[in-house]
Amino acid sequence: MSNSHLKRLFLLKGLASRLALGLVAMLTTIAIQLYYPKALSHFIDNIDAAMASGWLSDYAVVMLVLLTLQAGAAALRYYLFESAGLLVVAKVRTLLHQSLLCQPIAFFDQHNVGEMTNRLNADTEVLHDTLTMGLAISLRSLCICIGGLIMLLSISPMLCLGLLFFIPTSMFLGRWLGQRIRLRSQAIQDCQADCGRVAHENFANARLVHAFNQWPLAQQHYQQATDKALQTSLSCTGFLAMFNGLASFLMFMALLFTLWLGGSLISQGMLTVGELTSFVIYAAMVASSAEAVSGFWSDWMRTLGATDRIFSIIDDSSVPAKVSQTPLCLQGHIVIEHLSFSYPQRPQNLALSNFNLTIQPGEKIALVGPSGAGKSTLANLLLGFYQPNSGRILLDGQPLTALNLADVRSQMAIVEQEPSLFWGSLYDNIAFAVPGGRPSQAEVEAAARQANAHDFILNFPDGYHTMVGDRGVQLSGGQKQRIAIARALLRNPRILILDEATSALDGESENLVQDALERLMAERTTIMIAHRFSTIAKADKVVVVDQGTLLEFGSHQELRRTSSFYQRLLQNQHSERQVSLCS
Numbered sequence: 001m002s003n004s005h006l007k008r009l010f011l012l013k014g015l016a017s018r019l020a021l022g023l024v025a026m027l028t029t030i031a032i033q034l035y036y037p038k039a040l041s042h043f044i045d046n047i048d049a050a051m052a053s054g055w056l057s058d059y060a061v062v063m064l065v066l067l068t069l070q071a072g073a074a075a076l077r078y079y080l081f082e083s084a085g086l087l088v089v090a091k092v093r094t095l096l097h098q099s100l101l102c103q104p105i106a107f108f109d110q111h112n113v114g115e116m117t118n119r120l121n122a123d124t125e126v127l128h129d130t131l132t133m134g135l136a137i138s139l140r141s142l143c144i145c146i147g148g149l150i151m152l153l154s155i156s157p158m159l160c161l162g163l164l165f166f167i168p169t170s171m172f173l174g175r176w177l178g179q180r181i182r183l184r185s186q187a188i189q190d191c192q193a194d195c196g197r198v199a200h201e202n203f204a205n206a207r208l209v210h211a212f213n214q215w216p217l218a219q220q221h222y223q224q225a226t227d228k229a230l231q232t233s234l235s236c237t238g239f240l241a242m243f244n245g246l247a248s249f250l251m252f253m254a255l256l257f258t259l260w261l262g263g264s265l266i267s268q269g270m271l272t273v274g275e276l277t278s279f280v281i282y283a284a285m286v287a288s289s290a291e292a293v294s295g296f297w298s299d300w301m302r303t304l305g306a307t308d309r310i311f312s313i314i315d316d317s318s319v320p321a322k323v324s325q326t327p328l329c330l331q332g333h334i335v336i337e338h339l340s341f342s343y344p345q346r347p348q349n350l351a352l353s354n355f356n357l358t359i360q361p362g363e364k365i366a367l368v369g370p371s372g373a374g375k376s377t378l379a380n381l382l383l384g385f386y387q388p389n390s391g392r393i394l395l396d397g398q399p400l401t402a403l404n405l406a407d408v409r410s411q412m413a414i415v416e417q418e419p420s421l422f423w424g425s426l427y428d429n430i431a432f433a434v435p436g437g438r439p440s441q442a443e444v445e446a447a448a449r450q451a452n453a454h455d456f457i458l459n460f461p462d463g464y465h466t467m468v469g470d471r472g473v474q475l476s477g478g479q480k481q482r483i484a485i486a487r488a489l490l491r492n493p494r495i496l497i498l499d500e501a502t503s504a505l506d507g508e509s510e511n512l513v514q515d516a517l518e519r520l521m522a523e524r525t526t527i528m529i530a531h532r533f534s535t536i537a538k539a540d541k542v543v544v545v546d547q548g549t550l551l552e553f554g555s556h557q558e559l560r561r562t563s564s565f566y567q568r569l570l571q572n573q574h575s576e577r578q579v580s581l582c583s
């Protein structure tokens with residue numbers, strides 16, 4: 001399985017030509033390298049004749065040309081193999097990023113952001129290390145090994161006999177240890193991903209950590225993760241050390257044996273000094289190359305471990321549907337029939353149970369209920385983030401499952417409880433509403449005006465080009481909400497999902513947000529997860545949800561008169577609001 005993943009990598013565009021050219025450059029350097037000892041042997045055995053005939057200067061010129069050729073070929077080989085490795089890593093990184101991004105939403109419930117970014121960096125870095133110089137060095141070493149062995153055989157087959165024992169032994173050991181290293185290297189990648197996850201959580205929650213004086217605990221969590229990673233790495237390093245030690249011991253034993261036998265062959269007149277010198281140089285070349293090849297075997301095993309992980313994610317993902325050529329035009333009629341749902345991680349807990357609701361086009365529905373009642377879950381199912389266990393959702397009479405999700409989502413917009421802003425300009429953050437397109441400045445400004453965001457945007461020196469996020473300006477809660485509303489307005493959806501922020505804004509900001517929301521909701525089917533009395537009062541109908549079921553349904557005034565549950569809910573929300581405004 002792993003090798004087929006690697007084959008897929010080698011099919012990348014532009015890779016084969018680079019590797020083929022690199023191979024030619026490499027074979028050139030190897031041929032010259034293998035020629036040196038032979039030339040040396042010839043030189044040593046004929047030094048007197050060479051001095052007498054003046055052949056020495058010809059010899060020097062030939063060697064100079066060869067050296068220059070070798071240097072050029074070596075530089076070319078380095079560039080081609082290194083660039084091939086960089087190409088692979090860049091491609092795999094983008095593929096992996098797309099696969100992670102396109103996973104179903106349930107995947108993000110189970111995997112931490114830190115773990116995923118670590119996969120993206122650490123696992124692909126392993127590919128880079130092995131596939132660039134690692135591969136080039138090993139291929140070169142392998143060729144030198146084979147070429148050197150041929151030269152050794154041509155000098156003295158008898159001297160080579162001893163090597164026949166050492167080479168298969170080291171290959172068998174390499175395979176046995178390599179398998180163990182591969183298993184451990186997968187565990188190391190997991191531990192490193194875990195370290196990344198803990199660090200990400202700690203940094204992302206730095207304010208909370210400081211506010212609760214919990215930095216020792218946060219540090220302890222990181223320490224535990226790194227300790228585990230260290231232990232796993234140490235166990236792998238033990239095998240690597242054994243591997244390297246045994247390989248070099250076997251290689252140098254072979255060299256010693258060669259010297260001993262070679263000496264006795266010279267004394268019997270069966271070998272010249274020049275031949276023994278070149279034999280020793282070839283043997284040393286073969287020994288060090290074999291060591292490099294065996295070292296690469298363990299790296300290769302580590303790479304296979306990383307590719308297994310990467311491709312298991314890539315193969316598991318599917319590219320989400322694209323918006324159709326003929327746009328879907330929804331009226332915004334929603335029917336929810338006998339909907340039951342439990343999250344994959346908690347199959348026993350029904351987040352929604354036999355839920356029924358009909359929403360007319362343009363109607364504004366406020367979903368209210370205690371925390372954990374299932375309000376956000378309903379929004380998640382409407383957006384097609386999860387599949388219901390049973391029941392169905394009909395949009396304009398058509399089951400959601402029968403529609404192209406990208407088309408459906410193109411008719412929807414969501415304003416989140418805590419609006420997310422991306423690193424980029426304010427313009428980019430509003431224009432995010434239009435996938436693939438780049439709305440004009442006038443369109444973005446019009447949306448921002450309606451969302452009461454235009455004025456505060458112009459107060460920044462760079463206006464719409466002001467950068468937000470980590471390295472840009474920080475916006476207040478109310479400003480973020482107005483940017484999110486402008487984004488939704490630009491999308492011009494038929495169905496609007498509004499997850500109202502629970503945190504209170506100050507009076508002026510609240511009025512600006514409410515005013516913007518009213519414009520956004522006008523003539524659209526709106527489902528509000530409402531927390532504030534002022535928002536609930538704007539709804540055509542109020543749906544009271546409790547423990548995943550629809551408890552009551554009616555206008556705000558009706559429910560206020562008739563439902564004690566609703567009255568209690570309002571009272572709770574009112575007192576919470578008082579508390580948050582006073583605090």
Ligand SMILES: Nc1ncnc2c1ncn2[C@@H]1O[C@H](COP(=O)(O)OP(=O)(O)OP(=O)(O)O)[C@@H](O)[C@H]1O
Pocket residue numbers: 109343344345346349351369370371372373374375376377378
């Ligand atoms: N991703 C998830 N995985 C597993 N269970 C979840 C997940 N999200 C929510 N739940 C569970 O589903 C149930 C309904 O949660 P939901 O978020 O829909 O409630 P809510 O009414 O929106 O609450 P709140 O007003 O506090 O946001 C709860 O029991 C909650 O613990």
